[in-house]
Amino acid sequence: MPEPAIYLDNNATTPMVAEVIEAMEACARCQHANPASQHRPGREARNILESARDRIAELLGATVGSREADQLIFTSGATEANNLALCGLAGSPPGRVILSAIEHPSIWRVGEFLAQQGFEVQTLPVDCHGLVRLDRLEDLVDEQTRLVSVMYANHETGILQPIAEVAAICNRFGVPLHTDAVQAVGKLKIDFTSMGVDALTLSGHKFHGPGGIGGLLLRSGTQLQPMLRGGHQQGAMRPGTESVEPAVGMRVALESAIQKNLSGAHPLEAMRDSLEAKLCASLPDVIIHCRELDRAPHTCQISFLGADRQAVVMALDQAGIAVATGTACESGASEVSRTLLAMGCEPALLDTSIRLSVGSLNTMGEMDLAAQRIAAKIRHLREVNRRRRPIEAARRGV
Numbered sequence: 153m154p155e156p157a158i159y160l161d162n163n164a165t166t167p168m169v170a171e172v173i174e175a176m177e178a179c180a181r182c183q184h185a186n187p188a189s190q191h192r193p194g195r196e197a198r199n200i201l202e203s204a205r206d207r208i209a210e211l212l213g214a215t216v217g218s219r220e221a222d223q224l225i226f227t228s229g230a231t232e233a234n235n236l237a238l239c240g241l242a243g244s245p246p247g248r249v250i251l252s253a254i255e256h257p258s259i260w261r262v263g264e265f266l267a268q269q270g271f272e273v274q275t276l277p278v279d280c281h282g283l284v285r286l287d288r289l290e291d292l293v294d295e296q297t298r299l300v301s302v303m304y305a306n307h308e309t310g311i312l313q314p315i316a317e318v319a320a321i322c323n324r325f326g327v328p329l330h331t332d333a334v335q336a337v338g339k340l341k342i343d344f345t346s347m348g349v350d351a352l353t354l355s356g357h358k359f360h361g362p363g364g365i366g367g368l369l370l371r372s373g374t375q376l377q378p379m380l381r382g383g384h385q386q387g388a389m390r391p392g393t394e395s396v397e398p399a400v401g402m403r404v405a406l407e408s409a410i411q412k413n414l415s416g417a418h419p420l421e422a423m424r425d426s427l428e429a430k431l432c433a434s435l436p437d438v439i440i441h442c443r444e445l446d447r448a449p450h451t452c453q454i455s456f457l458g459a460d461r462q463a464v465v466m467a468l469d470q471a472g473i474a475v476a477t478g479t480a481c482e483s484g485a486s487e488v489s490r491t492l493l494a495m496g497c498e499p500a501l502l503d504t505s506i507r508l509s510v511g512s513l514n515t516m517g518e519m520d521l522a523a524q525r526i527a528a529k530i531r532h533l534r535e536v537n538r539r540r541r542p543i544e545a546a547r548r549g550v
């Protein structure tokens with residue numbers, strides 16, 4: 153049996169923690185009914201589901217339990233929640249939709265779809281640090297704008313966007329604002345009410361909860377067109393039988409993540425920073441993107457000049473370290489980071505950049521070991537490239 157890999161791809165997905173598995177198993181053993189059924193087992197399932205819904209919304213700083221309560225719609229994950237937010241808030245064409253240049257494919261590909269439907273889809277550029285250009289937003293947004301979507305924490309660099317300032321601009325024109333907060337939930341304090349957004353996306357498997365469940369948190373009174381047709385579940389906004397165990401798992405995962413990460417020194421940040429410091433000490437010419445800015449505490453986007461990113465991912469895999477070149481949904485493909493591209497990074501940085509992301513099941517010991525192995529592999533790859541260069545030049549007759 154090979155040793156388990158040091159898993160540094162927690163932005164792609166996280167392993168479920170024990171308390172989540174236990175809570176889901178206990179729930180599955182004690183109930184099996186459809187929460188839409190009228191009989192007692194159905195009503196019991198409904199109570200468990202609604203208490204998970206309220207608790208998650210409450211932990212995210214939403215208003216619960218009153219007439220003005222915000223609404224949490226459970227979905228199959230963030231991709232569905234993002235599709236629902238964009239299509240549901242944009243409504244019918246024509247109209248303008250503004251999306252930041254560094255969004256996840258589950259946003260920008262929906263933007264392509266909306267453009268085909270007849271919307272005017274505008275890209276909000278970012279500056280060289282990856283921060284959205286508020287001056288450009290001021291130019292783009294007007295009363296005719298249907299929707300603005302700007303992510304909270306970027307999945308590739310971790311950079312945090314000034315959501316409150318974006319919201320202030322949108323609010324001036326009465327334009328709904330959506331934020332994809334997938335990489336922030338469970339790692340940073342989320343206060344839905346004070347953020348000023350109208351809709352927020354989350355996904356259970358990104359904070360050690362189960363896969364196959366996520367949510368769209370909607371401000372009270374926000375108008376949304378459903379994407380699916382069917383029963384009356386979730387106010388007919390997202391029909392289909394609601395899954396009780398995954399909702400319970402996501403609730404426990406969020407409680408556990410908040411308790412571990414947000415009640416004192418941040419363990420993920422400590423591990424990420426230690427890994428970065430060790431890599432900088434052994435490889436003085438590494439470039440850590442957005443290091444001096446406000447970043448999600450678990451994410452590191454790093455360029456190892458002179459070492460091709462695909463080769464690095466494969467070499468590290470052989471060395472027992474699981475890392476990614478970027479967005480998990482694009483893995484298999486060898487596209488460069490859209491985020492770095494939008495920031496105007498040079499090809500030499502784009503081609504040598506990988507993402508390291510830590511999670512609650514990592515340890516400080518793993519950071520030491522990972523830094524040693526990464527440094528050794530990078531030195532080796534650079535040496536191989538250095539030797540290969542004159543041979544290739546000779547072949548080309550240079």
Ligand code: PLP
Pocket residue numbers: 163164228229230231232234256258303306307332334335355356366479480481
């Ligand atoms: N949004 C962001 C920022 C992500 O990082 C991801 C997953 O990588 C998604 C959306 C899609 O999440 P899901 O796998 O839950 O559909």
